[in-house]
Amino acid sequence: MDLQTLALHAGYDKDTQSTMAVPIYQTTAYEFRDVEHAANLFALKELGNIYTRLNNPTTDVFEKRFASLEGGEAGLATSSGMSAIFYAIANATEAGDNIVCAKQLYGGTLTQTAHTLKRFGIESRFFNVHMPQEIEALVDAKTKVIFFESLTNPSIDVADIDAIVAIANKHGILTVVDNTVATPVLCNPLKHGVDVVVHSASKYTTGQGLAIGGILVERKELINKLKNNPRYPQFNEPDHSYHGLVYAEVPLPPFTLRARLSLLRDLGAVVSPFNSWLFIQGMETLALRMREHSKNALALATYLESHPKVKKVNYPGLPSNSNYKNAQKYFDGGLCSGLLSFEVESFEEAKKIVDATKLYSLVVNIGDSKSIITHPASTTHQQLSNEELIACGVPSGLIRISCGLESAADLIADMEQALA
Numbered sequence: 300m301d302l303q304t305l306a307l308h309a310g311y312d313k314d315t316q317s318t319m320a321v322p323i324y325q326t327t328a329y330e331f332r333d334v335e336h337a338a339n340l341f342a343l344k345e346l347g348n349i350y351t352r353l354n355n356p357t358t359d360v361f362e363k364r365f366a367s368l369e370g371g372e373a374g375l376a377t378s379s380g381m382s383a384i385f386y387a388i389a390n391a392t393e394a395g396d397n398i399v400c401a402k403q404l405y406g407g408t409l410t411q412t413a414h415t416l417k418r419f420g421i422e423s424r425f426f427n428v429h430m431p432q433e434i435e436a437l438v439d440a441k442t443k444v445i446f447f448e449s450l451t452n453p454s455i456d457v458a459d460i461d462a463i464v465a466i467a468n469k470h471g472i473l474t475v476v477d478n479t480v481a482t483p484v485l486c487n488p489l490k491h492g493v494d495v496v497v498h499s500a501s502k503y504t505t506g507q508g509l510a511i512g513g514i515l516v517e518r519k520e521l522i523n524k525l526k527n528n529p530r531y532p533q534f535n536e537p538d539h540s541y542h543g544l545v546y547a548e549v550p551l552p553p554f555t556l557r558a559r560l561s562l563l564r565d566l567g568a569v570v571s572p573f574n575s576w577l578f579i580q581g582m583e584t585l586a587l588r589m590r591e592h593s594k595n596a597l598a599l600a601t602y603l604e605s606h607p608k609v610k611k612v613n614y615p616g617l618p619s620n621s622n623y624k625n626a627q628k629y630f631d632g633g634l635c636s637g638l639l640s641f642e643v644e645s646f647e648e649a650k651k652i653v654d655a656t657k658l659y660s661l662v663v664n665i666g667d668s669k670s671i672i673t674h675p676a677s678t679t680h681q682q683l684s685n686e687e688l689i690a691c692g693v694p695s696g697l698i699r700i701s702c703g704l705e706s707a708a709d710l711i712a713d714m715e716q717a718l719a
């Protein structure tokens with residue numbers, strides 16, 4: 300079925316009241332029929348609802364629907380994109396292991412991998428997303444994950460997914476891709492052999508800046524990569540915290556099953572049923588919105604490229620952009636989502652332009668239906684020196700835009716007056 304059809308129907312068999320809208324099951328727990336029923340659920344002899352930290356019928360629809368859009372086997376929703384990323388990595392690693400990550404990452408992911416995971420004994424090693432060949436020298440027997448973003452935030456680069464997956468598969472290492480900015484509408488990493496996709500649902504999935512949440516999705520037949528793979532004993536040996544369950548031996552998607560039974564159960568970064576419901580509403584229009592976000596961003600990028608005050612525009616949909624070839628290969632119809640950035644002469648000039656815009660809101664978010672503008676050097680990256688800013692691809696005159704759904708003509712007109 301087409302993605303737009305799945306976005307409206309997948310994962311929901313009308314409930315006993317035949318409601319057209321997926322109901323919000325706003326409940327903490329569920330009544331068992333009797334003791335045997337309860338025991339069967341806890342022993343996984345029967346599948347069903349136990350407690351909303353583990354599962355919830357509204358969240359279940361969100362997970363099944365989102366997994367179907369990604370072409371995956373199963374999904375696990377979490378309370379934020381950051382917790383989805385943490386669970387994906389923690390599910391594959393133990394203290395003493397390492398992961399290999401692209402340098403071009405969202406700031407929160409960079410601090411989680413470089414600093415927070417280190418406190419739990421997990422080392423992160425970094426490669427340039429434009430140079431997958433750097434990965435070979437970084438992997439060893441303790442490497443458990445290769446992590447990157449399909450369309451990077453904020454540097455707006457497009458990863459060569461096939462090249463990275465080929466190296467990971469040669470070594471039997473799991474690939475985890477953050478597909479937040481591209482969304483499953485524009486890019487399907489699982490179809491290129493990626494093992495697990497993670498998302499911040501707080502961005503384009505909700506689409507209107509309404510809620511924080513995350514999701515991870517595992518590809519079909521991931522079991523074949525995990526089973527008897529010496530890198531991943533946790534999937535092949537009994538889990539003593541769950542009656543000696545061996546995840547690779549049960550006929551259920553192993554990665555999300557373990558993340559649910561062990562990480563969600565014990566760490567509890569669970570999404571609220573209400574937020575799952577909001578994400579379900581957002582998904583209904585995700586494909587329509589992504590086309591409009593992409594069209595607006597291309598129109599604005601094209602305008603900016605011709606403006607004399609603009610030194611450089613970063614948007615992979617522009618033929619002049621160094622990511623154009625990868626974007627044409629990996630993004631449906633060459634549509635490149637709503638994120639772009641451009642560089643003007645100086646820090647002061649950038650501040651003046653940001654303050655002069657009227658339609659763009661000064662906000663540190665992306666993926667809202669309303670357009671957003673940020674000046675990284677005075678906000679998210681303010682601690683960095685000029686040299687450090689240049690080294691991480693965020694010069695002091697850089698302005699980032701998350702193009703919303705206003706008319707392209709109005710977005711261009713407002714930018715024109717701000718640049719004047």
Ligand code: PLP
Binds near residue numbers: 448498499501512
């Ligand atoms: N991944 C990307 C690419 C992001 O842009 C963000 C947030 O901006 C996150 C993950 C974190 O998501 P959340 O804010 O839902 O925790």
